[in-house]
Amino acid sequence: MKVILxxxxxxxxxxxxxxxxxxxxxxxxxxxxxxxxxxxxTSLNMVKQMKERGEKKKEEEEKEINEKLSKRHEKHEALExxxxxxxxxxxxxxxxxxxxxx
Numbered sequence: 001m002k003v004i005l006x007x008x009x010x011x012x013x014x015x016x017x018x019x020x021x022x023x024x025x026x027x028x029x030x031x032x033x034x035x036x037x038x039x040x041x042t043s044l045n046m047v048k049q050m051k052e053r054g055e056k057k058k059e060e061e062e063k064e065i066n067e068k069l070s071k072r073h074e075k076h077e078a079l080e081x082x083x084x085x086x087x088x089x090x091x092x093x094x095x096x097x098x099x100x101x102x
Contacts, residue, residue, distance in 0.1 A: 001020070001021060001022070001023045001026040001027075001038065002018060002019070002020050002038070002039040003018070003019055003020075003021055003026050003030055003031070003036035003037060003038055003039060004016065004017070004018050004019075004036060004037050004038075004039055004043055004044070004047050005017050005019060005030075005035065005036050006034060006035055006036055006037065006047075006050075007035050009030075009035060009036075012030075016047055016050075016051060018039060019036075021036075026038070
């Protein structure tokens with residue numbers, strides 16, 4: 001029996017692969033545990049939609065991650081700039097204090 005796997009199954013195949021397995025294994029295990037669906041036009045269409053939704057979700061997650069990384073990078077740059085200016089101001093104030101003592 002030909003089935004489309006809905007999840008990765010060790011020793012059988014990966015998600016969305018079309019596999020030929022024994023009828024008993026398909027009916028008694030894979031299909032009853034919602035790990036696979038039999039191949040027919042409606043299941044092919046369903047799997048296609050699931051793939052598209054998965055790809056959209058993945059793209060959105062990547063976009064969100066990239067936005068977070070860019071914000072983090074901007075904050076890091078601002079912090080480094082602040083540290084540099086604060087270190088310079090400390091050096092100038094410490095130099096100014098030494099000149100007054102002399």
